[in-house]
Amino acid sequence: MYPFKYHKAATVRGAVALMKKAEEPKLLAGGQTLIPTMKQRLASPKNLIDLAGCGLAGIEQKGRTLLIGAMTTHAEVAASAVVQQALPALASLASHIGDPHVRHRGTIGGSVANNDPAADYPAALLALGATVHTNKRKIAADEFFAGMFSTALEEDEIITRIALPIPGKAGYVKFPNPASRYALVGVFVAKKGRSVRVAVTGAGSGGVFRHAAMEDALSKRFNAKALDGITTPAADMNGDIHASPDYRAHLVGVIAKRAVAAAA
Template identity: 85%
Template sequence: MYPFKYHKAATVRGAVGLLKKGEDAKLLAGGQTLIPTMKQRLASPGAIIDLSGAGLAGIELKGRTVVIGAMTTHAEVANSPIVQQAIPALASLAGHIGDPQVRHRGTIGGSVANNDPAADYPAALLALGATVHTNKRKLAADEFFAGLFSTALDEDEIITKVAFPIPAKAAYVKFPNPASRYALVGVFVAKKGRAVRVAVTGAGNDGVFRHAGMEEALAKRFNAKSLDGITTEAASLNGDIHASADYRAHLIGVMARRAVAAAA
């Protein structure tokens, strides 16, 4: 690990001020991606800005929306009575991220900002139609994710919370890598009114994406059998040592059917 300066921000405004100092600074949330890459010397920020003291943790129910602070850990989301009752699919998703050590350190804001193509939360945001709140603005999930490890965030922009509308039905099912627990393929299905949203993570060669064909079929009839005959083009999917693009295409269909069955 290369030398760096450490700052602990007491407020979001203070963190933004430190970002603007020009020290090639990186924000530290749970550190589940940043710290390992620094240890391997794949990242060498000049300064680290710790957000743990900036007051960004917490879970609230506001009307028909669950609002989760950016520094809320995966374990807190998984064990929250509010989330368990309002959006049990989201609580289940959080409870199956990584291992207990990761769940007690990793945060929802860090995961969303990092936008790993195999992460679980991006699928939840897309499927549930969540809104990402920052120190500057509000961003719909459809506008937020911009490709592999890329988002619409500006250099001095910090996620403060994520707001999830409560669906009528929802479920998330993933085929996890047995070592990392990242999704080889994960599918989140959500129904609200007559609209259905289906988000796929772990498979797209450009990161998380919505599956229009499945959404159209499920909007007509919300049943796993409605997905019969619907396929995913392998050319748009990622292939690696863990799974080929063709295998991931097959898994999308399998995980989607299981998610619909669980939601229904």
């Protein structure tokens, strides 16, 4: 690991000020991606700015919306009675991220900001029509995710919390890599009124995406059988040593049906 200077910010404003004056800064949330890449010398920031002291953790429900602070850990989301009652699919999602060590250090804000193409939270945000709050603005999930490891965040922008509308029904199922627990394919389905949103993670060559054909079918009939005959183009899928594009395309259909069944 390369030498670096460590800074612990006390406020979001202080963290932004440090980012503006520090040379080659990086924000540190849970560190579950950044620290390993630094150890492998794939990243070498000269200044690390820790957000742990900025008061960004916490979960509350306001009306039909869940508000989750950016520094809230996966374990806290999974164990929250508020989340379990209002949106059990999200609590279940959080409980299956990585292993206990990852869940107790990794944060929802860090995961969303990193936008790993196999991460779980991006599918939840996209399917739920969530809003990402930053120190500067509010960004709709449909506009936030911009491809693999890319988001709409600007250089001096920090996620402060995430607002997730509570749907009538929701379900998330993934086919995990047995070692990392990342999703080879994960599908989050959310139904609110007659509207249904379906988001797929782990499979798309451009990262998380919505499945329009499945949304149309499920909006007419919210049943796993409504997805019969709907295919996903393999040309749009990611391929690696774990799964080919064709296999991932097949899994999208299988996992989507399981997610609908879980929601229903």
